[in-house]
Amino acid sequence: MRAPIGNFDSVRPAAEVLDELSPPVAGAIRAWSGPVPVEQLLYVDTAPERADTAVFAEAYGPGLLESSANCVVVAGKRGQSVTLTACVVLSTTRVDVNGAVRRHLGVRKASFASMDTAVGETGMEYGGITPIGLPEGWPLLVDAAVVDAPYVVIGSGRRRGKLLVPGKALAGVPGAVVLDGLGI
Structure with missing residues (x-):
């Protein structure tokens, strides 16, 4: 099997390598019911020391920087209440946290x-x-540019390995809200 983006030695459907994923990610792949068939969610084996986006893109192929999406956890506070949310933007942008x-x-x-x-x-x-x-109940904010991408590289829950997924798959993750302008 060939990867739709990047240059990887090993590409397999994520559902076939659940032991390579962190337990929460493996559970979500096992229970997948999103708009994209689970077979289109791919796992690529990568070196943990190359997990950071810029190093990863340089090591595994041209165009990967533009095709990588970063997932960051944000804490929103109102009084004593704290809401944790995850935000996904293309790696060439940054999350508009304060906006x-x-x-x-x-x-x-x-x-x-x-x-x-x-x-x-x-x-x-x-x-x-x-x-x-x-975690169940977390809001997931996804930049519209990520959803529009044919495939994006995202984490696998571990530093070793990445997932290659159609951008529109992330719009179907439980709790996902697609926002224009999340990435600036």
Whole structure:
């Protein structure tokens, strides 16, 4: 099997390699019912030391920087209440935390969650956090440009390995809301 983007030695359907994924991601793939067939969600084996986006794109092929999507955890605060949400934008942009995210969540303050919070709450490794397999009830904000991409590279829940998924698959993840202008 060939990857639709990038240069990878090993490409397999994610549903066939559940043991390579973090437990929350494996559970979400196992229960997949999104608008895209689960067979189109692919897993590529990659070196953990190349997990960071710029290094990853350089190592695994031209065009991957533009085809990579970053998933970050944001904490929105209103009084004593804290709402955790995940945001997905193309790696060539950054999340509009103080604009789009704050307005959508209806919070007074929004900021990136600490690494300990992001890792502890998602059950995923830092550098591998992905929108597939987030805690139940979390809002997932996805930039419209990600959804419009034929395929994007996202984390697998671990630093080793990535998922290649059609962008529109992320619009079907539970809790997903597609926003124009989330990535700026």
